[in-house]
Amino acid sequence: METLExxxxxxxxxxxxxxxxxxxxxxxxxxxxxxxxxxxxHDLALFLRDDPALMLDYCSxxxxxxxxxxEITDVTKTTVPDPAGGPPKIVESKTTxxxxxxxxxxxxxxxxxxxxxxxxxRMRTTNRSDAVALPSLTPVWRSCDFQEREVxxxxxxxxxxxxxxxxxxxxxxxxxxxxxxxxxxPDDYEWEPTAHGAVLERAKAHQPxxxxxxxxxxxAP
Amino acid sequence: xxxxxxxxxxxQLPASGGAGPFGGPAGPTVRQVHDQFHGDLLEVSMGPQxxxxxxxxxxxxxxxxxxxxxxxxxxxxxxxxxxKIAENTTYLASMPYTDRLDYLCSMSxxxxxxxxxxxxxxxxxxxxxxxxxxxxxxxxxLVNHSCLVGFLFNDLGTSFTPLLYAxxxxxxxxxLFESLSGSRMMCNYQRFGGCRVDxxxxxxxxxxxxxxxxxxxxxxxxxxxxxNEIMLARTQGIGRLDPAHAVNAGLTGPVxxxxxxxxxxxxxxxxxxxxxxxxxxxxxxxxxxxDRYMMRILEMRESVKILQQAFxxxxxxxxxxPKAKLRGFxxxxxxxxxxxxxxxxxxxxxxxxxxxxxxxxxxxxPPSLINLTLLEEMCLGHTIADSxxxxxxxxxxxxxxxx
Amino acid sequence: xxxxxxxxxxxxxxxxxxxxxxxxxxPAAGLPxxxxxxxxxxxxxxxxxxxxxxLRRHGILMTSFEExxxxxxxxSIWPLxxxxxxxxxEMIAAATAxxxxxxxxxxxxRPSPRQADxxxxxxxxxxxxxxxxxRLWNQMPEPKYCIAMGACAISGGPFKQGYNVLKGxxxxxxxxxxxxxxxxxxxxxxxxxxxxxxxxxxxxxxxxNAARFTRADMPSEFPIPAYGAHDLEPPKNDSVWTPPKPxxxx
Numbered sequence: 001m002e003t004l005e006x007x008x009x010x011x012x013x014x015x016x017x018x019x020x021x022x023x024x025x026x027x028x029x030x031x032x033x034x035x036x037x038x039x040x041x042h043d044l045a046l047f048l049r050d051d052p053a054l055m056l057d058y059c060s061x062x063x064x065x066x067x068x069x070x071e072i073t074d075v076t077k078t079t080v081p082d083p084a085g086g087p088p089k090i091v092e093s094k095t096t097x098x099x100x101x102x103x104x105x106x107x108x109x110x111x112x113x114x115x116x117x118x119x120x121x122r123m124r125t126t127n128r129s130d131a132v133a134l135p136s137l138t139p140v141w142r143s144c145d146f147q148e149r150e151v152x153x154x155x156x157x158x159x160x161x162x163x164x165x166x167x168x169x170x171x172x173x174x175x176x177x178x179x180x181x182x183x184x185x186p187d188d189y190e191w192e193p194t195a196h197g198a199v200l201e202r203a204k205a206h207q208p209x210x211x212x213x214x215x216x217x218x219x220a221p
Numbered sequence: 222x223x224x225x226x227x228x229x230x231x232x233q234l235p236a237s238g239g240a241g242p243f244g245g246p247a248g249p250t251v252r253q254v255h256d257q258f259h260g261d262l263l264e265v266s267m268g269p270q271x272x273x274x275x276x277x278x279x280x281x282x283x284x285x286x287x288x289x290x291x292x293x294x295x296x297x298x299x300x301x302x303x304x305k306i307a308e309n310t311t312y313l314a315s316m317p318y319t320d321r322l323d324y325l326c327s328m329s330x331x332x333x334x335x336x337x338x339x340x341x342x343x344x345x346x347x348x349x350x351x352x353x354x355x356x357x358x359x360x361x362x363l364v365n366h367s368c369l370v371g372f373l374f375n376d377l378g379t380s381f382t383p384l385l386y387a388x389x390x391x392x393x394x395x396x397l398f399e400s401l402s403g404s405r406m407m408c409n410y411q412r413f414g415g416c417r418v419d420x421x422x423x424x425x426x427x428x429x430x431x432x433x434x435x436x437x438x439x440x441x442x443x444x445x446x447x448x449n450e451i452m453l454a455r456t457q458g459i460g461r462l463d464p465a466h467a468v469n470a471g472l473t474g475p476v477x478x479x480x481x482x483x484x485x486x487x488x489x490x491x492x493x494x495x496x497x498x499x500x501x502x503x504x505x506x507x508x509x510x511x512d513r514y515m516m517r518i519l520e521m522r523e524s525v526k527i528l529q530q531a532f533x534x535x536x537x538x539x540x541x542x543p544k545a546k547l548r549g550f551x552x553x554x555x556x557x558x559x560x561x562x563x564x565x566x567x568x569x570x571x572x573x574x575x576x577x578x579x580x581x582x583x584x585x586x587p588p589s590l591i592n593l594t595l596l597e598e599m600c601l602g603h604t605i606a607d608s609x610x611x612x613x614x615x616x617x618x619x620x621x622x623x624x
Numbered sequence: 625x626x627x628x629x630x631x632x633x634x635x636x637x638x639x640x641x642x643x644x645x646x647x648x649x650x651p652a653a654g655l656p657x658x659x660x661x662x663x664x665x666x667x668x669x670x671x672x673x674x675x676x677x678x679l680r681r682h683g684i685l686m687t688s689f690e691e692x693x694x695x696x697x698x699x700s701i702w703p704l705x706x707x708x709x710x711x712x713x714e715m716i717a718a719a720t721a722x723x724x725x726x727x728x729x730x731x732x733x734r735p736s737p738r739q740a741d742x743x744x745x746x747x748x749x750x751x752x753x754x755x756x757x758x759r760l761w762n763q764m765p766e767p768k769y770c771i772a773m774g775a776c777a778i779s780g781g782p783f784k785q786g787y788n789v790l791k792g793x794x795x796x797x798x799x800x801x802x803x804x805x806x807x808x809x810x811x812x813x814x815x816x817x818x819x820x821x822x823x824x825x826x827x828x829x830x831x832x833n834a835a836r837f838t839r840a841d842m843p844s845e846f847p848i849p850a851y852g853a854h855d856l857e858p859p860k861n862d863s864v865w866t867p868p869k870p871x872x873x874x
Contacts, residue, residue, distance in 0.1 A: 269753060269756055270704075270705075270706055270737075270756060270760055271735070272705050272735040276707065276708070276709070276712070277708055277709075277753055297750075297752050297788075298708075298750055298752050298753040298756075299708065299709055299747070299748060299750060299753070300750055300752065300788045301709075301748050301750065301783040301786055301788065301789055302783065302786040302787055302788055302789065303783070305786065305787070306783065306785060306786065309785070317782070318782065321709070321710055321782070324709065324710035324713060325713065384716075384720070385720050385721050388716070388717060388720040388721070388722070389720070389721065389722070391717075392717070392720075392722050405714075405809070406710065406713065406714070406807060407710070407806065407807070619709065620709055620710060623750075
């Protein structure tokens, strides 16, 4: 099978207006992926499925990932000449900026006809709050049907042109998107005999007058 | 005896003319009665508590008489937020949770997770451990397929007899698992870089003897079941699955191979030491329920062959890689997707690491969930009794569907 | 035990009226005199266990309606076929030939709650499933019992920290027997069943300690929680379960 760079070049050659970026995977597995833009993703997917050299007819796995907003501190060092005539001083100034987070969906594609793979493609939303729509690839690979519904249910990504987008694992009246990193569970207080950490905090909130002896400070499991 | 009186039910309908069977005018025809009173569709919710749904699974079935017009599966009744728990626990601490995903096949689920983490961290596995993993995975395949056939025949109505035979064999195999790993079902046996416990020579001898006797059980089982005319009448031609649709819908495992698609990860990916073993991959011709049943039987016979080879060639050596870290395991940032051929299909784990002891994203690719994608297509036009049999032949386990 | 045996010439035939040649039970016949006094709990006029044993040896069965009723119920408990998760496999294994729940009378797993006496909640109860569990419990007719099998049914188990896991089915329905384990072995389920049988045998039908199902003031149906926007509403039934109080340690 050709490398991801070659696939990317062919995709860009075929769809010149599409933005296809190679995302390198730093770990030992070296499974790099292609980041597709939302506007052309459907056409790119059809190409990947039907191209005779690739024949990626099997979409194995659809995953949602939540990248929350991150505060990034930039440290810039500037050289300031000393007004008193001595050696120039180096002044560090720190600026923080907010890198906006996004929701991402990752597809792992294989070929059953040619028995090769995987080719990993990703799509990212613009932000995590209001622009969370992405094109659905269910018309291309039917296996994305339930998996995209699950990503919608747990992350809140809205898949446009999905034939039946509704919650799949949680009940329909549920309002939150539980797998997001900022999801807060309902306060389901229950005291445990070996209270530690978060349970102890919640215990104190609910029963402040009871004398609760904390156990030895155990760390996270 | 009073002369037979036609019922007044049909008196609103026009008489069909001619004489009735007992004298007097003929009543309405069956067709007329059917069209008048039975044109309504009936929506039945099968489950989540139902004897035949293999767990807390719900099918909302719309029926026209007995024929299925629409079928929507509903799940989530066992959604135990395994993936969210995994984000808050270390990699090794998630291993016992993988036992509880597909609770009939804990050994192969453990291996799939270990495979993914070893891919993520670039961890090697010693030879003996690879052979042991294959032995455990194939024993698990024997357990799963024989129990599945038992459950399928429960759905067909034989009410427990084949299941008792299957559970007899399962008890023998999980006795072996218990003496090895300490637990019958939740074995928690694989580690990143090898296996947890080294089997003793007595254990290997007992397992080898069980493997050699297994074909006799399969012959007994087949003698009871395969040529059974009720079974043939109820499973042949039921729930046909077209191979092109199956590939597009991402179906894997025996369900896919029963439709004739040659895709077995043990051959395609060649993970572990499977390329060293000589075994065939059975393929079905029609894609109906009977083929799916026969797939399991044939795969069990192939598993016996693999096991016999594995017991003969098992090398001595360590079972854990000496460089494997059990404590303070922090794989470098990156991601990996590791998959293997579990008895139900392609079981994959997708892990994103950010360098911390807990995974950033932990995803299970559940074969049972994706194999349900075409449930509606397979059941349309069949009766409601057939839908139970089709569901049984797909082999779902709700722990994996809902995670 | 002495001699009233010697006075009885032969065992009476089945169907003949009881106590034809029986000597009046007197303390002098070797029977403990406390047997008849009200202080040991037996009401005046009742026959003691020792005398009953004696009668039984001659083919006369003397029992109370309560015992007979409890004996019949205890040895034919029909469970509801209700497996949720992994513990369900061990429940099925308990019903197979090796562990054989049939010898306890519980082989018939009823598919319908209307025909079942016992609900074995085996497996994790999720919040999505909880209303159905309570609905099934309400549909079971009295006398009914509940066994919480496995850590998940008792308290949420290994999945306790979860947005969809109900932390124990006893938040909504009363549980009679708890069987810990993950999963408990089939022998543990049989042990739980035996404990339930002991509990059922000791149930009284009348009097101040009468069993729950005889009393009209005790509820046998419980409100079904509704799906809320973030959690079940209500998240627990306060009349059935309260969180345990932390112990005040000195």
